[in-house]
Every structure is written in C-alpha cells, then in structure tokens.
Amino acid sequence: MPAGADNSLISHLQHMLNHPNEGDNHNAEPFAHCYRRLAELLPELINEGCDPRIMLDYSGNLLWGIEQMGRRDIGDALRYLACDPLMQSHVEWLGTFWSHAVAPSTPIPDLKLQISAWQQQFEACFGGAALERVKGFSPPEMALPNHPDTLFEFVKALKEAGYQWLLVQEHSVERMDGTPLHRSQCFVPNRLLARNSKGEEISITALVKTQGSDTKLVGQMQPYYEAMGCERQQLGDVEVPSLVSQIADGENGGVMMNEFPEAFRQANRQVRDNPNGTVAINGSEYIEALERNGVTPNHFPTIQAAQQQRLWSEAGDNASAEEIQNAISRLSVADAGFSMEGASWTNNLSWVEGYANVLGPMNQLSAAFHGSFDQSVVEDPSITSTKPYQEALLHVLLLETSCFRYWGQGTWTDFAHEIHRRGNERLERAQRSNL
Known part of the structure; x- marks a missing residue:
C-alpha cells in the first residue's frame, strides 16, 4: 500500500506499526506473532508425541513485506517451516498468487504472471528445493473462475507451473449434470474439468473445501471432529479413507488469532491418545498415498465450475466464443442468480459490482x-x-x-x-x- 514515508509502498503490517492508535492497529505485534507461531507450536506438539500436519499459504507480497520490514524473527521462523528436514513431514506449503488477487476478475494474461511471481518470491526466500515440494495451489479467497475461457487458462497456467492439485470451495463447483456435489464426494479428490470456447479441455485434481464459516471452522478445528464421523469410500476397486479439507483466511479475526492454537493442540493430543483411525494428513500426502494404492485421477469423480451445465446447455456444445458470450448475456438477463463472476467463500460480496x-x-x-x-x-x-x-x-x-x-x-x-x-x-x- 502507498502509505509509507513520501507515500512509498509498505506492508499493511508496517502501516499498523506506524499508526498504533488507529482502529485495531494495536494488534500489529500479535499479528506478527501469528505469522511465526507455528515454528513454536509444531515442535511443542512433536515433543509431546503428536504427529501434527498443517498446510500454509503466504502471498508473495506478504513474504516481500516481511523481508522489506527486516523482520528476521518472522522470516527465520518461516524458513524453518519451509526448509527444516523435520518440518517437511508436518508442513505442506501451498502456492498462491503473488498478490491476493481474485482469479475470476484478474486479466487472463496476468494469471500466469501472478503464479510465476509467487514461485520466484518463494524460491528467493526459501530456495529451489523448498519450491519443488510445493505441489498444491490455494486460490486467494477460494475464488474459482467459471467463465469457460478464464477457467481454462487458469488451470492451464497452474499445470504449466507444475501444480498437481488445487483447493476449491464446495459451492464453486458442480457435478457434470449441474447438481451440487454429493456430500461424500466432498471428502475425496475430484477431477476438475475445464472446457474453453474453442472446445479444448483440460483437468486438474481438486480437493474440496466444504461450506461453512471459514475462520471458525479451522479456528475451532472442526475438520478433525467432522473427520471422526466420516466413513471410508470406494474409488475404483480401492477402499480409501475420507479427507476433510478446510482453510481459514488468516489473522483478520479473533477466532484464528486467539482460539486456534489451543484447539490445534487439543485436536492433535486427541489423535495421539485415541488411535481410532482418524489422523492428520496434508493434501499431497493423501493424494500420493492414494496413488501408491493404485488410485489415479481417472478414478476421481469429475466436476466442473458452477453454472457450466446451464451455460453449455444454453449455448450448445459446439458454440463459438461469440455464441457463448451471447448465452451468458441471455442467462444473466433471465436469471439474476446466474453469474460468470466466479465463486468464492465471500459470495455475499461481489469483487466486481x-x-x-x-x-x-x-x-x-x-x-x-x-x-x-x-x-x-x-x-x-x-x-x-x-x-x-x-x-x-x-x-x-x-x-x-x-x-x-x-x-x-x-x-x-x-x-x-x-x-x-x-x-x-x-x-x-x-x-x-x-x-
């Protein structure tokens, strides 16, 4: 943000420190501690005999801001989480955009720039070996494009950058017949299929983040308690455990800041003390375990972005780009609930209107x-x-x-x-x- 001396670009954390008496800026140091605290929390749990897991994504401009501020306490903690051999089995870093950009309304040529800029920033901070371990992608705001051409280019850019899977919000996708995902389907990997206006198709593995109040779900470790009630499922000829995937959008609320650490401790201690088959596991770790047991993406249910079935039914399977745009216009006029703005976890808020x-x-x-x-x-x-x-x-x-x-x-x-x-x-x- 252009709010430093002479309106220079500074991080929001630096702005909070510069203006401690405005709003909740007095929380600047608690926020800074939140950025680094897992470097303390994970070793604590490991020393207690727990086997914790966590997936992290930090935007590129957040990493840049931490470096710009000279906050070695945060930088060293993140480097430990990204590079230490012990941490590698407990922490999975996910890629994201360099800035916290909303994919559906980001200009298509910039999707690739956002992705590659984050990779360059992450490698500069933590090295090439750490970057090679980044296999999953976390879209900011869980925002998934549903315009056919934007989604196609987004998935194409992810795959060209080496990503193997991404997180998606449950209501941002649909089954191929246009109906909502079956509940059980949310707990296994899915194959997200994207088809552009030229008829080209591309797909990528998707882990589904279920609906709900995001910070509260993770802050209170709801994924663990939901997983305890999940049944095993059949993928192909293999019976597999269900996976509950959740994500919280960082330290912009008291739930994550204040409730998460103790809830995380409690859940991991319960896993340790009650070996009932429910364990903590990261996304790539789960997908790789499926692969070792003969489950491939061809066994995953196929899904598409929300509203695709309605769009293609209206436009026709062999529609041109112009015909697709005309179909979008007709559907938008006929139904106020139809939108090609994509979907995110803040669907009550438009990133465009x-x-x-x-x-x-x-x-x-x-x-x-x-x-x-x-x-x-x-x-x-x-x-x-x-x-x-x-x-x-x-x-x-x-x-x-x-x-x-x-x-x-x-x-x-x-x-x-x-x-x-x-x-x-x-x-x-x-x-x-x-x-």
Whole structure:
C-alpha cells in the first residue's frame, strides 16, 4: 500500500506499526506473532508425541513485506517451516498468487504472471528445493473462475507451473449434470474439468473445501471432529479413507488469532491418545498415498465450475466464443442468480459490482503493460529481469490485490488509484527508455 514515508509502498503490517492508535492497529505485534507461531507450536506438539500436519499459504507480497520490514524473527521462523528436514513431514506449503488477487476478475494474461511471481518470491526466500515440494495451489479467497475461457487458462497456467492439485470451495463447483456435489464426494479428490470456447479441455485434481464459516471452522478445528464421523469410500476397486479439507483466511479475526492454537493442540493430543483411525494428513500426502494404492485421477469423480451445465446447455456444445458470450448475456438477463463472476467463500460480496473505478484502471494498466512488453519479451526474454519491466509488473500485480475491492469506496480505492497512476508512470518511463 502507498502509505509509507513520501507515500512509498509498505506492508499493511508496517502501516499498523506506524499508526498504533488507529482502529485495531494495536494488534500489529500479535499479528506478527501469528505469522511465526507455528515454528513454536509444531515442535511443542512433536515433543509431546503428536504427529501434527498443517498446510500454509503466504502471498508473495506478504513474504516481500516481511523481508522489506527486516523482520528476521518472522522470516527465520518461516524458513524453518519451509526448509527444516523435520518440518517437511508436518508442513505442506501451498502456492498462491503473488498478490491476493481474485482469479475470476484478474486479466487472463496476468494469471500466469501472478503464479510465476509467487514461485520466484518463494524460491528467493526459501530456495529451489523448498519450491519443488510445493505441489498444491490455494486460490486467494477460494475464488474459482467459471467463465469457460478464464477457467481454462487458469488451470492451464497452474499445470504449466507444475501444480498437481488445487483447493476449491464446495459451492464453486458442480457435478457434470449441474447438481451440487454429493456430500461424500466432498471428502475425496475430484477431477476438475475445464472446457474453453474453442472446445479444448483440460483437468486438474481438486480437493474440496466444504461450506461453512471459514475462520471458525479451522479456528475451532472442526475438520478433525467432522473427520471422526466420516466413513471410508470406494474409488475404483480401492477402499480409501475420507479427507476433510478446510482453510481459514488468516489473522483478520479473533477466532484464528486467539482460539486456534489451543484447539490445534487439543485436536492433535486427541489423535495421539485415541488411535481410532482418524489422523492428520496434508493434501499431497493423501493424494500420493492414494496413488501408491493404485488410485489415479481417472478414478476421481469429475466436476466442473458452477453454472457450466446451464451455460453449455444454453449455448450448445459446439458454440463459438461469440455464441457463448451471447448465452451468458441471455442467462444473466433471465436469471439474476446466474453469474460468470466466479465463486468464492465471500459470495455475499461481489469483487466486481460497484468497483468499476478500480477494475477499469486495473484492466487498463494490465493491457498497457502487455502492449508495452509482450512482443519485446518474446524477442528478448532477458527484458523480464530489467528494472523498468519489474517495476511496472510490481504495480500491475499490486493493483489486482482483492483488498482494494473489499472495503468499499474510500481509503483503499484511493490506494488503488495511486498504484494505477504510478504504474502508468513506470510504463511511460519504460517506453522512453525503449524497453
């Protein structure tokens, strides 16, 4: 956010520290402790004879902000969680976008940039070996595109970047006949199928995050208690244990900040003391265990993004891109509940409606960036390592952060306008230097 000295870019945590008397900014140090506390909590549980598991995703700009602040206490704790040999069997890092961008309304060419920028940031912080262990992807806000072309390019970009699976929100997907997922289906991997307006298809494994109040579910370790009541299921010829997948959106509420540590301790101690078949397990660990027992993605149920069945029924199987867009328009007029904005865990809030004054500039800056650099990068890929390119890219990625479209009009949209202005300024400067 452009809120530092001379409006320089600083992290929100730094802003909280700079203004301790505003709002809940007095929580800056408790927030900082939340970022690093698992480096204390996991060894504690392991020393007690527990076998804890946790999956983590930190956005690239959060990692950058921690480094920018010189917070070695946080950086060293995260490095321990990412690199220490003991931690590798307990902690799974998930990839995400570099900024906390909402995939459905992110310009399609920038999906790949967000993904690759995060990978570069993570590797710079923790090394190539740690990056190679990152196999799953956590979309910010659990936001899954449902426009056929956006979803196809999103899945394609994930697979090209080496990702093997992603987390999806239960109500952001549907069965191939358009009906909601069966409850039991939420507890095994699914094959997410994406089909674009050219008729091309691509798929990726999806673990389903069930509906509910996200921070409360994880903060109070509901996944453990739900898993205790789950039955084994049949995938192909193999009987497999059910997996309950949940995720909380970080330290923006007292539940995760205050209730999670003790609930996490309690659940792991119960697993240790009651060997009844319910254990903690991470996503890749579970999928790899299935593979070792002969279960492949071909055995997984096939799902698609929400509203796909209605769209393809309206447009026809061999519809052109124009016919698909016309079908979207007809369905949107006929049914206010039909939307191609995608779905996330905040479906009561639109990342598009009411934010034209952010989305317009965001799309303009992205288009100008690609117009300025794409052909030059094809001719000389080393341009991506130049300062003009990287400074312009930084502003493109930052402007796509969801925070600028969460809090309504005011300070945050003003921040967005300033980032947009500076981004265009960087592009003009790059053009003057013939980059």
